[in-house]
Amino acid sequence: MKMPSKIFAVSIAFTLAASAQDTLYMSVLSSHAYRIGAQDNPIVGLFGSADGGNSWHHEGWINYIRVFYTEAASDGTLWSACGNGVLRSTDAGASWKITTGWQITEALKVRADNSDPSVVYAATAYGIFKTTDHGATWKKKSRGLPGRFTADVIIDEQNHAHLFAATEEGVYVSRDAGGHWMLCGLKGKGIRMLLQEQNNPQTLWAGTEDDGLLKSENDGATWKPMNNGLSAKTVYALASNPSDSRLLFAGTHGGGVFRSRDGGEHWTQQNNGLTNLVVHALLVLPSHPQSVFAGTLNGGLFRSDDEGNSWKFVCQPEAQVWGLSVR
Amino acid sequence: MFNFQFSIMKHYAGVFPLLLIASFCSLYSEHQSRDEYLKAYEQRARYETILYDTMQNPGIYGATVRYAENRDLAVADSLLLNCSQIKHPQGDMFWMYPVIGTYLHGKGKMSAAAAAAVRNAWKTYAPYRGDTENHWAMYYASLYLAAEQWRNLPGSEWFNGKSSEENLNDAKEYLIHWIHITTTIGQGEFDSPDYLPEYMNAMTLLAEFAKDPAMKQRGKMMLDYLLADFAVDELGGEYIGGFSRIYQPAVYKPWLSGASAFAYLYFGTGGPVQSGWTLLSALSDYRLPQIIYDIATDRSHPFVNKERKRIRNILRYRKEMNPPVYKYSYITKDYGIGSLQGGILQPIQQHTWGVRYLYGKPTSTIFGLHPYWSGYELAMFFPEERKTMIADVVSSKGTYNKDDKWTSSSPYERTFQHKNTVIVLYDISPGTTSEHIDGFFPKNLQRRIVDPSGWIMCKAGDTYIGWYPLQEYRWMQLKDDEDNFRLRSYKLQNGYVVEVRSKDEVGSFEKFGMMLRKHLPTAVLKPGAVSVKYTTLRGDRMFFAFPRTRMLNGKEVNLGSYKLFDSPFAHADVGSEKLTLTYKNRKMVLDFKKLSITK
Numbered sequence: 001m002k003m004p005s006k007i008f009a010v011s012i013a014f015t016l017a018a019s020a021q022d023t024l025y026m027s028v029l030s031s032h033a034y035r036i037g038a039q040d041n042p043i044v045g046l047f048g049s050a051d052g053g054n055s056w057h058h059e060g061w062i063n064y065i066r067v068f069y070t071e072a073a074s075d076g077t078l079w080s081a082c083g084n085g086v087l088r089s090t091d092a093g094a095s096w097k098i099t100t101g102w103q104i105t106e107a108l109k110v111r112a113d114n115s116d117p118s119v120v121y122a123a124t125a126y127g128i129f130k131t132t133d134h135g136a137t138w139k140k141k142s143r144g145l146p147g148r149f150t151a152d153v154i155i156d157e158q159n160h161a162h163l164f165a166a167t168e169e170g171v172y173v174s175r176d177a178g179g180h181w182m183l184c185g186l187k188g189k190g191i192r193m194l195l196q197e198q199n200n201p202q203t204l205w206a207g208t209e210d211d212g213l214l215k216s217e218n219d220g221a222t223w224k225p226m227n228n229g230l231s232a233k234t235v236y237a238l239a240s241n242p243s244d245s246r247l248l249f250a251g252t253h254g255g256g257v258f259r260s261r262d263g264g265e266h267w268t269q270q271n272n273g274l275t276n277l278v279v280h281a282l283l284v285l286p287s288h289p290q291s292v293f294a295g296t297l298n299g300g301l302f303r304s305d306d307e308g309n310s311w312k313f314v315c316q317p318e319a320q321v322w323g324l325s326v327r
Numbered sequence: 328m329f330n331f332q333f334s335i336m337k338h339y340a341g342v343f344p345l346l347l348i349a350s351f352c353s354l355y356s357e358h359q360s361r362d363e364y365l366k367a368y369e370q371r372a373r374y375e376t377i378l379y380d381t382m383q384n385p386g387i388y389g390a391t392v393r394y395a396e397n398r399d400l401a402v403a404d405s406l407l408l409n410c411s412q413i414k415h416p417q418g419d420m421f422w423m424y425p426v427i428g429t430y431l432h433g434k435g436k437m438s439a440a441a442a443a444a445v446r447n448a449w450k451t452y453a454p455y456r457g458d459t460e461n462h463w464a465m466y467y468a469s470l471y472l473a474a475e476q477w478r479n480l481p482g483s484e485w486f487n488g489k490s491s492e493e494n495l496n497d498a499k500e501y502l503i504h505w506i507h508i509t510t511t512i513g514q515g516e517f518d519s520p521d522y523l524p525e526y527m528n529a530m531t532l533l534a535e536f537a538k539d540p541a542m543k544q545r546g547k548m549m550l551d552y553l554l555a556d557f558a559v560d561e562l563g564g565e566y567i568g569g570f571s572r573i574y575q576p577a578v579y580k581p582w583l584s585g586a587s588a589f590a591y592l593y594f595g596t597g598g599p600v601q602s603g604w605t606l607l608s609a610l611s612d613y614r615l616p617q618i619i620y621d622i623a624t625d626r627s628h629p630f631v632n633k634e635r636k637r638i639r640n641i642l643r644y645r646k647e648m649n650p651p652v653y654k655y656s657y658i659t660k661d662y663g664i665g666s667l668q669g670g671i672l673q674p675i676q677q678h679t680w681g682v683r684y685l686y687g688k689p690t691s692t693i694f695g696l697h698p699y700w701s702g703y704e705l706a707m708f709f710p711e712e713r714k715t716m717i718a719d720v721v722s723s724k725g726t727y728n729k730d731d732k733w734t735s736s737s738p739y740e741r742t743f744q745h746k747n748t749v750i751v752l753y754d755i756s757p758g759t760t761s762e763h764i765d766g767f768f769p770k771n772l773q774r775r776i777v778d779p780s781g782w783i784m785c786k787a788g789d790t791y792i793g794w795y796p797l798q799e800y801r802w803m804q805l806k807d808d809e810d811n812f813r814l815r816s817y818k819l820q821n822g823y824v825v826e827v828r829s830k831d832e833v834g835s836f837e838k839f840g841m842m843l844r845k846h847l848p849t850a851v852l853k854p855g856a857v858s859v860k861y862t863t864l865r866g867d868r869m870f871f872a873f874p875r876t877r878m879l880n881g882k883e884v885n886l887g888s889y890k891l892f893d894s895p896f897a898h899a900d901v902g903s904e905k906l907t908l909t910y911k912n913r914k915m916v917l918d919f920k921k922l923s924i925t926k
Contacts, residue, residue, distance in 0.1 A: 097488025149643035
């Protein structure tokens with residue numbers, strides 16, 4: 001689909017120098033500001049920023065599509081997990097294609113394999129699906145999963161045939177690129193997100209529906225709660241500082257943002273200026289790691305330039321910023 | 328659920344708000360021969376279309392009618408080019424079907440500019456697929472027809488980046504899948520007075536315009552199927568509950584539902600209704616088979632209709648994606664009473680049981696419910712976060728988290744129906760949303776007597792309703808209820824027995840009251856142990872223990888044995904893909920495996 005020429009930009013008064021390498025993507029699912037029949041309804045969907053989050057441009061599908069998460073693959077392809085399925089753009093968002101058929105919808109996360117960008121996984125409300133041909137065809141890869149709903153899937157950076165899935169019944173692992181799944185840990189817990197530490201890939205984090213954060217330092221073999229000071233126990237997002245893996249940020253339901261400077265041993269609430277405390281997405285700017293972005297559900301996008309000490313509203317008032325990513 | 332566009336377009340039929348109830352007379356047409364029926368049908372169809380000749384701003388359907396009737400083509404072109412659907416597309420699948428329907432009626436008649444505008448809209452406007460079954464029916468039926476029209480175009484010429492062939496195949500696969508599951512395990516968004524129109528429009532367009540003969544046949548057969556499903560549950564132009572989905576206030580003003588417009592058009596029942604919903608049907612060549620008309624309009628003998636449907640796709644918290652729904656209805660010439668088994672069968676708009684009758688339209692119903700809401704319920708069916716979903720739903724369906732709402736599923740509610748007797752039990756967990764149950768009683772009842780026996784005795788014309796509350800209650804009259812009566816009981820272990828009879832069945836209202844006084848239920852109402860014993864006015868012994876023990880005359884009732892359809896008029900086995908309709912010595916078989924209609 002070719003996008004109309006109308007471009008929506010949000011300029012914000014930040015003057016930080018941004019690396020040209022950092023392209024940020026913000027997936028805006030919907031907006032409570034939507035008014036029935038209004039002609040001036042807010043534009044939702046995918047927004048991108050090539051200047052470190054100083055300005056944001058609508059990059060995606062112009063009409064309502066329910067974008068949950070967008071990721072840029074190593075070959076530059078944009079993949080969006082949407083209500084309508086998995087969308088692909090090979091021209092930086094100028095045009096899009098729904099690569100999936102009617103069976104694959106309510107896609108919540110999409111993950112491209114960094115070593116082979118033709119391989120992409122989608123975590124959906126109907127299970128996990130995989131393409132090995134850049135979206136030309138998709139196959140269901142849910143054998144062994146406990147149910148349909150899968151909130152997240154991540155690819156082990158040490159071994160790309162190893163995958164971890166966030167399900168309603170715990171963390172599941174596949175050792176054969178999605179061919180089979182088995183329980184990894186946290187049986188019975190609703191898992192909302194997974195994170196593998198970049199600098200320490202043996203370490204996995206799981207954000208849960210009701211049990212806070214849990215950490216595994218042995219590739220998922222054992223897990224321990226990391227909730228000291230984490231007063232909100234629903235964790236939707238976790239971000240680590242790329243230059244200091246002990247500096248972590250957790251996005252929670254109702255508790256806003258929590259920060260840990262000791263690798264998750266202790267957490268403190270950091271909500272100065274954050275006017276919406278349902279934080280569904282977090283992103284530390286790689287080129288300027290003091291800067292952190294927080295996507296809220298129904299409060300829009302916020303930004304901190306002092307490691308979470310204070311926050312300022314950026315854009316998309318009343319919107320559900322479901323996902324943030326960077327390439 | 329979350330696309331706020333849907334709710335407005337739902338009511339506006341993608342065109343404009345239009346629902347005229349011209350008259351409340353003629354609730355039932357006389358039984359007609361085929362010739363009489365067809366003649367009367369043409370008059371009703373004309374009644375649906377003529378409105379668009381006189382409206383000052385008829386919008387896209389003004390063009391549709393003119394194209395279909397091959398007249399005023401310049402006017403039609405102008406109406407099309409200036410309608411909101413072309414100038415400012417919005418509404419997703421509610422945009423898709425009127426636009427492709429209008430194009431197909433106008434093909435070969437419309438100007439090149441008008442045709443180009445429609446084609447361009449399918450390139451530049453990207454409709455959302457939606458998140459419910461009616462959305463998908465409209466989306467894929469419309470997409471199928473569009474892809475058939477514009478073959479061999481690359482993805483760059485389509486809103487979704489897919490080529491014509493990819494769109495055609497995707498839409499075809501979905502439609503075949505939907506028809507298959509509907510005719511094997513039942514419709515998910517079943518018996519919905521407010522959503523029947525969406526399916527009717529989607530299937531009407533397929534039946535009318537699909538180039539592929541097989542798909543055209545599927546469309547026609549699904550029209551027969553949908554209308555047969557309606558016909559066996561219909562009285563006086565209204566669906567008999569329970570329902571998967573219905574809006575307020577239509578739940579207590581049944582006439583307001585879109586299904587009534589189709590009842591008028593196809594069955595001649597109810598009163599004349601002009602509605603944008605029925606326009607595409609009124610313009611189509613589809614004609615209702617006589618046997619379905621006969622089934623819909625013959626209420627000379629009371630009958631039981633049992634159906635099996637399915638729960639819409641469950642995404643989480645349950646292993647089975649589409650567990651069964653069991654519906655039981657009892658229908659006479661004066662009233663119908665029907666129920667689903669209870670529990671969470673649909674989020675948000677479920678109507679579990681109710682009595683509807685001919686007297687007192689439009690407020691011609693009595694029903695009860697436990698008003699329940701929860702993030703768990705929503706998260707079962709929608710992919711967003713459990714803890715934020717209630718607020719999201721309320722932003723478009725404002726009654727969802729209200730104690731006083733009139734549509735709801737509840738995990739704490741179960742029913743047991745035998746003929747014209749319904750027992751409803753509740754075992755409500757403390758602390759849940761709404762620690763009370765409600766009953767709806769119209770203010771226009773001729774009698775509403777609280778008898779010393781405990782029975783509430785109601786008279787609605789020739790229909791008599793007895794309601795025996797198992798716990799103490801009080802009456803309320805709320806402005807939001809339009810001053811109708813609300814029975815409210817705050818006991819968590821609760822329930823009631825409802826008996827319905829007509830003047831024909833028992834004679835006078837006073838006699839009905841005397842009968843009720845001799846039939847008092849006995850109940851156990853403790854947490855985790857809620858049960859009732861009751862002998863009906865017919866003398867049948869019912870024992871019901873929450874949630875699932877149902878005994879009739881000493882034998883357990885096995886809901887699992889329900890067929891897709893089981894009544895004197897309709898029969899379909901689970902998994903059969905075949906519906907057999909019978910009326911007197913006539914029979915019609917819809918065989919979806921063979922794509923054949925046998926009469």
